[in-house]
Amino acid sequence: MLKIDLQKKLWHFDLQIRFDVDPGQVMVLWGPSGAGKTTVLECISGLRLPDQGQIELDRQIFFSSSRKINLPARERRIGYLFQNYALFPHMTVAENIEFGLQYHRDQNDRAENWSEEMMQAFGIKHLVDRYPYQLSGGEQQRAALARAMAVKPGLLLLDEPFSSLDHQTRLDLRALLKDVKKKWKIPIILVTHDLEDAQALGDFVINIHNGKIKLFHETS
Amino acid sequence: MNIPWELIDWFPIWLSIKVAFLSAGIVAIIALPMARVIDKYQFRGRNVLEAMVMLPLVLPPSVVGYALLMLIGRNGLLGDFLHHIGLSLVFTWWAVVMAASVVAFPLMYQSARGAFASVNPDYEKAARTLGAGEIAVFFRITLPLAWPGLLSGMVLSFARAMGEFGATLMVAGNIPGRTQTIPLAIYFAVETGDKLTANTLVAIISIFCFVLILWVNRWKQKYKQY
Numbered sequence: 001m002l003k004i005d006l007q008k009k010l011w012h013f014d015l016q017i018r019f020d021v022d023p024g025q026v027m028v029l030w031g032p033s034g035a036g037k038t039t040v041l042e043c044i045s046g047l048r049l050p051d052q053g054q055i056e057l058d059r060q061i062f063f064s065s066s067r068k069i070n071l072p073a074r075e076r077r078i079g080y081l082f083q084n085y086a087l088f089p090h091m092t093v094a095e096n097i098e099f100g101l102q103y104h105r106d107q108n109d110r111a112e113n114w115s116e117e118m119m120q121a122f123g124i125k126h127l128v129d130r131y132p133y134q135l136s137g138g139e140q141q142r143a144a145l146a147r148a149m150a151v152k153p154g155l156l157l158l159d160e161p162f163s164s165l166d167h168q169t170r171l172d173l174r175a176l177l178k179d180v181k182k183k184w185k186i187p188i189i190l191v192t193h194d195l196e197d198a199q200a201l202g203d204f205v206i207n208i209h210n211g212k213i214k215l216f217h218e219t220s
Numbered sequence: 221m222n223i224p225w226e227l228i229d230w231f232p233i234w235l236s237i238k239v240a241f242l243s244a245g246i247v248a249i250i251a252l253p254m255a256r257v258i259d260k261y262q263f264r265g266r267n268v269l270e271a272m273v274m275l276p277l278v279l280p281p282s283v284v285g286y287a288l289l290m291l292i293g294r295n296g297l298l299g300d301f302l303h304h305i306g307l308s309l310v311f312t313w314w315a316v317v318m319a320a321s322v323v324a325f326p327l328m329y330q331s332a333r334g335a336f337a338s339v340n341p342d343y344e345k346a347a348r349t350l351g352a353g354e355i356a357v358f359f360r361i362t363l364p365l366a367w368p369g370l371l372s373g374m375v376l377s378f379a380r381a382m383g384e385f386g387a388t389l390m391v392a393g394n395i396p397g398r399t400q401t402i403p404l405a406i407y408f409a410v411e412t413g414d415k416l417t418a419n420t421l422v423a424i425i426s427i428f429c430f431v432l433i434l435w436v437n438r439w440k441q442k443y444k445q446y
Contacts, residue, residue, distance in 0.1 A: 042345075045349050046348075046349075047345050047348065047349070072348075073345075073348040073349050074348055074349075074350075074351045074352060074353055075351075076349075077351075078349055079349070080345075080346065080349040082342045082345070082346060083342075084342065086340070086342040086343055086345070086346040088343055088346070088347075088361060089343075089365070090364050090365060099347070099350055099352075099360075100350030100351045100352075102351075103350065103351025103352060103356075104351055147350070148349075148350075151350060151351060
């Protein structure tokens with residue numbers, strides 16, 4: 001279970017967010033550009049520091065201003081999908097997916113087998129030696145997802161993952177994400193502008209405006 | 221074509237190459253971390269520091285030479301102390317290295333700064349979320365992606381170090397067999413009407429620099445396919 005309570009002073013407003021996400025739940029973060037959605041993801045993943053608050057996953061405290069705890073990003077074991085995928089351009093798909101494995105040795109003794117399994121599961125096994133620039137948008141997204149999930153994260157964060165993709169690819173990737181949700185049963189936070197994405201994938205939606213939660217509703 | 225090779229003084233070539241390699245190396249070791257740190261952190265006085273670093277690029281070489289003399293000259297800040305312990309940097313090949321390094325530094329720094337700034341921070345962020353520590357992020361992500369720009373900077377600073385004239389003349393003098401680099405030798409040869417030396421040296425250094433730039437550009441094209 002993911003528990004978030006954070007405050008951060010930003011350029012034009014103060015970010016004040018508080019919510020919980022259960023394992024296997026998809027929470028959609030909705031709001032206009034500049035509302036602070038990406039900052040929320042960055043704070044949860046440890047890439048940025050909130051001013052105050054507490055971030056906890058499955059009883060493990062990632063951040064606590066009162067107890068002066070701040071776990072660095074590399075120790076939080078979080079899957080993060082960036083808006084433009086951020087696949088390492090100088091590495092092949094296989095090398096991208098294997099990148100995080102050496103930092104999580106304890107669980108992945110057979111690194112090569114595991115990365116093959118991941119590529120198979122995400123439908124990119126045939127792209128193993130290609131470079132990111134040789135892939136289509138949908139293929140890059142699959143590779144980025146496989147890379148994030150390869151380290152067996154306890155939480156998945158997606159920043160507008162489907163924004164520049166055509167309709168059919170969006171449908172395919174939505175199905176893939178639903179699979180991930182069912183198979184891995186971890187909390188998932190999805191930042192999106194797309195109404196269909198929100199309705200198809202989200203269990204509940206949080207509407208952020210100027211750093212504060214304006215609306216919260218369940219989709220069913 | 222009958223060229224009397226034995227009449228040519230080869231010392232300037234050997235000195236210039238030695239100095240250029242050494243200067244480029246020293247400059248890279250200092251400029252690279254400096255550019256990386258400055259790229260990542262905002263701090264007060266950053267712009268002033270950068271302007272100072274870039275000065276040798278725009279100041280006349282004689283001003284650079286003058287400043288160096290104020291540092292290592294007989295009565296200079298450092299020179300005075302050195303003189304007391306029996307050392308002298310002026311009119312030695314070390315002064316040549318110093319002059320070459322100072323003028324090459326802004327080129328390396330600027331290239332490195334641009335190279336690091338061109339690396340999309342999302343790649344570094346992704347690497348962090350996947351478990352990499354800062355050192356791993358630098359060597360596995362930042363450096364390989366910044367490499368073409370860094371290499372350009374090294375080649376540029378090497379070439380600049382090799383071609384240094386004005387400041388070198390002031391702090392090291394034009395001493396044949398001791399501090400006479402290729403540019404100084406060419407000047408001296410022209411002054412004394414020694415066409416053989418002048419033509420030979422001009423040809424050598426021109427071909428060398430041309431091949432160098434051609435090679436680097438080709439390499440950059442092949443390396444960066446994305």
